[in-house]
Amino acid sequence: xxxxxxxxxxxxxxxxxxxxxxxxxxxxxxxxxxxxxxxxxxxxxxxxxxxxxxxxxxxxxxxxxxxxxxxxxxxxxxxxxxxxxxxxxxxxxxxxxxxxxxxxxxxxxxxxxxxxxxxxxxxxxxxxxxxxxxxxxxxxxxxxxxxxxxxxxxxxxxxxxxxxxxxxxxxxxxxxxxxxxxxxxxxxxxxxxxxxxxxxxxxxxxxxxxxxxxxxxxxxxxxxxxxxxxxxxxxxxxxxxxxxxxxxxxxxxxxxxxxxxxxxxxxxxxxxxxxxxxxxxx
Amino acid sequence: xxxxxxxxxxxxxxxxxxxxxxxxxxxxxxxxxxxxxxxxxxxxxxxxxxxxxxxxxxxxxxxxxxxxxxxxxxxxxxxxxxxxxxxxxxxxxxxxxxxxxxxxxxxxxxxxxxxxxxxxxxxxxxxxxxxxxxxxxxxxxxxxxxxxxxxxxxxxxxxxxxxxxxxxxxxxxxxxxxxxxxxxxxxxxxxxxxxxxxxxxxxxxxxxxxxxxxxxxxxxxxxxxxxxxxxxxxxxxxxxxxxxxxxxxxxxxxxxxxxxxxxxxxxxxxxxxxxxxxxxxxxxxxxxxxxxxxx
Numbered sequence: 001x002x003x004x005x006x007x008x009x010x011x012x013x014x015x016x017x018x019x020x021x022x023x024x025x026x027x028x029x030x031x032x033x034x035x036x037x038x039x040x041x042x043x044x045x046x047x048x049x050x051x052x053x054x055x056x057x058x059x060x061x062x063x064x065x066x067x068x069x070x071x072x073x074x075x076x077x078x079x080x081x082x083x084x085x086x087x088x089x090x091x092x093x094x095x096x097x098x099x100x101x102x103x104x105x106x107x108x109x110x111x112x113x114x115x116x117x118x119x120x121x122x123x124x125x126x127x128x129x130x131x132x133x134x135x136x137x138x139x140x141x142x143x144x145x146x147x148x149x150x151x152x153x154x155x156x157x158x159x160x161x162x163x164x165x166x167x168x169x170x171x172x173x174x175x176x177x178x179x180x181x182x183x184x185x186x187x188x189x190x191x192x193x194x195x196x197x198x199x200x201x202x203x204x205x206x207x208x209x210x211x212x213x214x215x216x217x218x219x220x221x222x223x224x225x226x227x228x229x230x231x232x233x234x235x236x237x238x239x240x241x242x243x244x245x246x247x248x249x250x251x252x253x254x255x256x257x258x259x260x261x262x263x264x265x266x267x268x269x270x271x272x273x274x275x276x277x278x279x280x281x282x
Numbered sequence: 283x284x285x286x287x288x289x290x291x292x293x294x295x296x297x298x299x300x301x302x303x304x305x306x307x308x309x310x311x312x313x314x315x316x317x318x319x320x321x322x323x324x325x326x327x328x329x330x331x332x333x334x335x336x337x338x339x340x341x342x343x344x345x346x347x348x349x350x351x352x353x354x355x356x357x358x359x360x361x362x363x364x365x366x367x368x369x370x371x372x373x374x375x376x377x378x379x380x381x382x383x384x385x386x387x388x389x390x391x392x393x394x395x396x397x398x399x400x401x402x403x404x405x406x407x408x409x410x411x412x413x414x415x416x417x418x419x420x421x422x423x424x425x426x427x428x429x430x431x432x433x434x435x436x437x438x439x440x441x442x443x444x445x446x447x448x449x450x451x452x453x454x455x456x457x458x459x460x461x462x463x464x465x466x467x468x469x470x471x472x473x474x475x476x477x478x479x480x481x482x483x484x485x486x487x488x489x490x491x492x493x494x495x496x497x498x499x500x501x502x503x504x505x506x507x508x509x510x511x512x513x514x515x516x517x518x519x520x521x522x523x524x525x526x527x528x529x530x531x532x533x534x535x536x537x538x539x540x541x542x543x544x545x546x547x548x549x550x551x552x553x554x555x556x557x558x559x560x561x562x563x564x565x566x567x568x569x570x571x572x573x574x575x576x577x
């Protein structure tokens with residue numbers, strides 16, 4: 001009797017703690033959406049729900065910002081994020097296949113070296129890379145964001161290699177018996193079978209690329225037709241806040257996170273398993 | 283490993299071709315650029331005039347330049363508040379979610395939401411929440427009969443920035459810990475129950491020791507992120523000319539490199555940051571040897 005009572009008490013306490021935490025986590029989203037549907041005059045109203053409800057801010061986002069800026073920012077974010085996903089999936093999966101399946105001299109050294117690069121802070125590589133791009137005349141173009149995505153990377157290679165290691169070797173032997181070439185074993189066996197890990201990596205890369213602020217800030221011009229949503233929004237923050245247009249800003253913020261929220265709700269499993277995969281099987 | 287796939291003769295070319303992008307990345311992106319930055323740190327270079335040999339002067343500046351010392355101290359302060367908070371809160375949430383209760387997946391989704399949200403969009407709304415006269419946080423304080431706080435003024439900005447960063451990081455930590463917790467065999471708890479252990483005893487004698495690998499991993503990742511934290515701080519505390527109310531070390535690196543084109547100073551600061559990461563990792567791996575329990 002006392003035991004079930006204790007259990008009940010513990011359950012109640014658990015729910016109370018979890019609900020308080022969940023409210024803290026969700027309030028910023030709620031506020032963002034709520035403000036985005038208010039009249040500009042009520043931007044600082046402390047009522048919880050918009051009254052009256054208006055879609056005007058979303059219209060203004062496309063109408064008021066000069067030269068269809070919001071449309072171009074969104075298009076750039078999509079374009080760059082998708083290119084980066086393609087680059088990372090291609091180059092990381094090739095390296096992961098080689099590290100997971102092949103035998104050759106120097107493999108362990110190379111793999112350890114690659115993993116070691118996870119420790120190098122981004123700031124360290126940013127400086128010489130900036131200088132190289134400057135001498136190549138690429139500052140102000142989107143190339144400094146696209147090219148590195150096609151250079152592989154420790155995180156993606158590691159993630160995919162861990163998954164590739166779980167694919168039975170018999171498949172390779174069987175394919176070899178049938179005369180499959182080296183590249184075909186990768187392309188026709190490992191890549192298709194590695195789909196769950198590829199999906200997880202794609203989501204991570206897309207998320208990081210979509211949310212990246214630093215690289216677009218450093219490499220792209222502050223031209224609303226060339227830069228990304230994150231830079232655009234941080235730029236509008238200064239403009240719109242000065243003009244007292246928090247409601248439009250919140251509409252922009254909400255639209256900017258919407259694609260990732262949709263992807264997250266569709267592919268929650270891959271998201272969460274990907275993180276767990278990178279965490280456990282170090 | 284004897285059963286690895288051995289490329290036949292000409293196929294060896296394929297093996298290396300498939301590694302080419304990674305090798306380019308190592309040369310230009312990471313290992314090569316570490317060496318380049320190390321070299322640059324011994325020069326003064328504004329990218330216009332030829333580089334000038336500077337000896338160790340850029341490193342001397344690290345301990346003499348008051349602004350930079352403040353920035354570096356801020357990085358340490360920020361990390362000292364942020365890392366324990368993320369690890370403790372996300373472990374706490376994970377432990378609660380690991381109890382067999384209804385609605386786990388809803389809570390998991392809610393706690394994870396900030397992780398998929400861009401720091402820029404989130405910071406825009408946090409800016410409103412923190413507003414001194416208009417923000418809902420001060421409204422809450424007023425309702426509780428407390429005085430309003432200027433959250434983003436110099437005195438409080440550090441704490442406010444830490445809060446937002448922790449808010450954004452709990453989701454990922456929670457997943458790591460949940461994965462670690464579900465890996466603990468149920469038998470251990472059942473055996474402990476038979477021996478009459480209560481929940482507290484079970485937590486401290488079974489859960490905590492067995493989740494130390496996850497704590498180790500999460501602390502490491504969180505700290506490396508903390509040393510490089512930028513987005514929220516930029517969005518919440520930026521002032522004119524790339525300055526900030528809470529200037530941290532990476533702020534100083536970016537300003538020197540991309541606003542003032544003082545590549546030598548920026549490189550020396552970046553190297554110091556890399557050393558901070560390296561030293562921290564050495565300490566963590568020592569800690570791992572002594573305290574982390576692997577089954």
